Amino acid sequence: xRVLFVxxxxxxxFYPMVPLAWALRSAGHEVRVAGQPELAGVVAGAxxxxxxVGRDHRLWRSVGRFLSGRFAEVxxxxxxxxRGTRILxxxxxxxxxxxxxxxxxxxxxxxxxxxxxxxVNNTMVDDLAGFAGWWQPDxxxxxxxxxxxxxxxxxxxxxxxxxxxxxxxxxxxxxxxRETRPPGEGSDPLAEWLDARIGKHGGRFSxxxxxxxxxxxxxxxxxxxxxxxxxxxxxxLPYNGPSVVPSWLRRAPDRPRVxxxxxxxxxxxxxxxxxxxxxxxxxLAGLDVEVVATAGEPGHRDLRVxxxxxxxxxxxLHALLPSCAAAVHHAGFGTLCTTLYYGVPPLSVPExxxxxxxxxxxxxxxxxxxxxxxxxxxxxxxxxxxxxxDEPSFRRGAHxxxxxxxxxxxxxxLVPDLEKVVAGYR
Numbered sequence: 001x002r003v004l005f006v007x008x009x010x011x012x013x014f015y016p017m018v019p020l021a022w023a024l025r026s027a028g029h030e031v032r033v034a035g036q037p038e039l040a041g042v043v044a045g046a047x048x049x050x051x052x053v054g055r056d057h058r059l060w061r062s063v064g065r066f067l068s069g070r071f072a073e074v075x076x077x078x079x080x081x082x083r084g085t086r087i088l089x090x091x092x093x094x095x096x097x098x099x100x101x102x103x104x105x106x107x108x109x110x111x112x113x114x115x116x117x118x119x120v121n122n123t124m125v126d127d128l129a130g131f132a133g134w135w136q137p138d139x140x141x142x143x144x145x146x147x148x149x150x151x152x153x154x155x156x157x158x159x160x161x162x163x164x165x166x167x168x169x170x171x172x173x174x175x176x177x178r179e180t181r182p183p184g185e186g187s188d189p190l191a192e193w194l195d196a197r198i199g200k201h202g203g204r205f206s207x208x209x210x211x212x213x214x215x216x217x218x219x220x221x222x223x224x225x226x227x228x229x230x231x232x233x234x235x236x237l238p239y240n241g242p243s244v245v246p247s248w249l250r251r252a253p254d255r256p257r258v259x260x261x262x263x264x265x266x267x268x269x270x271x272x273x274x275x276x277x278x279x280x281x282x283x284l285a286g287l288d289v290e291v292v293a294t295a296g297e298p299g300h301r302d303l304r305v306x307x308x309x310x311x312x313x314x315x316x317l318h319a320l321l322p323s324c325a326a327a328v329h330h331a332g333f334g335t336l337c338t339t340l341y342y343g344v345p346p347l348s349v350p351e352x353x354x355x356x357x358x359x360x361x362x363x364x365x366x367x368x369x370x371x372x373x374x375x376x377x378x379x380x381x382x383x384x385x386x387x388x389x390d391e392p393s394f395r396r397g398a399h400x401x402x403x404x405x406x407x408x409x410x411x412x413x414l415v416p417d418l419e420k421v422v423a424g425y426r
Contacts, residue, residue, distance in 0.1 A: 001029045001422060004137040004158070006128065006149030008057055008120035009039035011241070013143045015334055016165040016218060018046045019237040020141070023411030024418070034131065034149075036124055045242045051131055054124030102180035105173065109189040117193065121148040125197050132156040139422050141216065144170050150209045151198045159425035161232075162212040166333045167219065167354045171211055171227035213425050216414070218337070220404035222365050223358060232417055235408035238338040243316035249323070253290045255308075256325035256389055260284070260293040261317070261335060262349075280328060281309050283378035284385060292320060318342075325395075326388040328381065331355040331362070331370070340367065343402040345394035347384050349376045367397035 003024050007013045014035070025031045025048070033043045034051040043050035125148035132140070132152035140160040142149025153160030162171075174190075181188075195205035214230040260280050277295045284291050285306035293311045295303060305311050317335065321327065321342045329335045331348035336358055339346045348359035351373035359370035369384045388394050409417070 001138040001419065002135060003029050003031050003139045003141065003418075004051075004132060004135070004149070004152075005031070005033045005141050005163070006146050006152070007033070007035050007039070007143035008124070008146050008148075009036035011039075011042055012332070012334060013145075013165055014039060014042060014046075015239050015241065016236070017141070017143070017163055018048070018239040020163070020216070020234065020411045020414065021046075021048055023415055027412070027415045029415075032135065032137075034124075034128055035146075042241070046239070053127040053131060057120045057123050100173070100176050100180070102177065102182060102185070105177040105180065106187055106189070108173075109177065113189045113193045117145065117147060117190070120145060122197070124148050125151055126200070128152045129155050129201055132158065138426065139418060142212070144168075147194060147209065148197075150212065151194065151201075151203070154198060154206070154209060155201050155203050157426070159422045160208070160212055161214040161216055161421070163216045164218060167223065167225040167357060168215065168217065168227055168229075169225060169354055171215065171229055172225055174211055175227040175229075214421055218408075220401060220408065222367075222401050222404055223361050225357070232414065232421070233408050234414050235405060235410050236337045236341060237411060238318035238334075238341055240316045240318055240334075240338070243314075243319065245316065245319045246312075248310070249315070249319055253323060255288055255290045257290045257292060257323050258284060258287075258385060258389075259317070259320055259324045259327040259339075259344075260291060260329070261327075262330045277311075278303055279378050280381060281306055281311070283381040284328075285309065287382065287386065287389075289325075289385075289389070292324075326385055328385060330373075331359040333358070336362070337405070340398060340401045341405055343395065343399045345369075345388050345398040347371070347381065347388060349373050349381070362401070365397055365401060366393060367401045368394060 005017050005021055007017065021031050021033065031048060032051050033048050034053050036054060036056045037052040038056045040050040040052045128148050129152045133156050136156060137158045140149050140153035140158045141163045142160065144162045144164060150160055190210055191205050194209045198205060211229055214232060216232045216234050217224060218234045218236040277293060281291060281293050281303065285308060289308060291309040292315065293309060294314050295311050303311050317338045321339055321344050324344050327339045327344050327346045329339065329346055329348065331350040332355060336346065346362065346368040348362060348368060348370040350356045350359040350370065362368040363370040369388060371380055371384060
């Protein structure tokens, strides 16, 4: 088969695609990864073939306008909502879907199309459609916000599906939107935008452009959120980009090791976190532990480093976490799943996107603890990390989730299922 992966240019959205792309390539299939030009080097660094399409998106420039100090003075509520992504669908879909009425959802889709989907898709969709028409893929796997992949697949006749890198908030939201839509109501901002994009090439909107013909879900049951859709299950495998294991990490720690990381997306694009890295490392300074904190460039140089702490700009989590007794992180998809893959109980300090529901699920399962970013004082972090280290039940809970993950089909085991899906849809 010829398999085309599609994602807009964001490392955190591309990395979860890599193990499956490798598996398909190793099984003898041809694989390409398409995205805006700024992603090409990241794709090539993963040993995959990049297809730069269109021009770079301006999502982060748009986000930056809402995060500016001047905008915060003019509209502090919107500034705080964007910074923490406390906006539909992220704020209600997990705990109060019954509060998602059609009017609210219609407004949400109008906003998402204007401020997100158009920004990350319109710059590449036409060029991507041209490439797909020339290369003729059999299968297109697209990141759930990269609707350009669905448009290109539909136009060239390829089977296509979404490859999730998080809870299926968007599938559940779409279900709710269609369920609550009044009879005869003509408005559907997502469908109207997609119909206009595919219409330029002679196509017409159908619902699979919004949700795929099928969906590949990498989460264990503990963390899943599902819609009324066709799902294929896949085991998450850690991939943190090309990396080198430092010499100090090749020795076992003489004290319990605690990893501290807050990811890269918030620091690079959302104005940082509500809790600073300095406060985090200070909170653990008095414990008899070895702390390894990733602070990014250039922030790590500005930290006052306690005696029990090593601060590095980055470290491969799949190399660090097997040696850790606990982890402190933001509960982002890749970081959380890598932590649980190695059976390490986390203290989740969530702030945005699907981090709060992820953190709540893990805490409810007894596999870790959680405290919202806004409530995460140094004293509270120290108290909760001490519990993770002193109470064996959390490690047992993390091991249960790890066992759920390892019971799912590996990328290599999913390949034959994808071959059957393609045969069924084409």
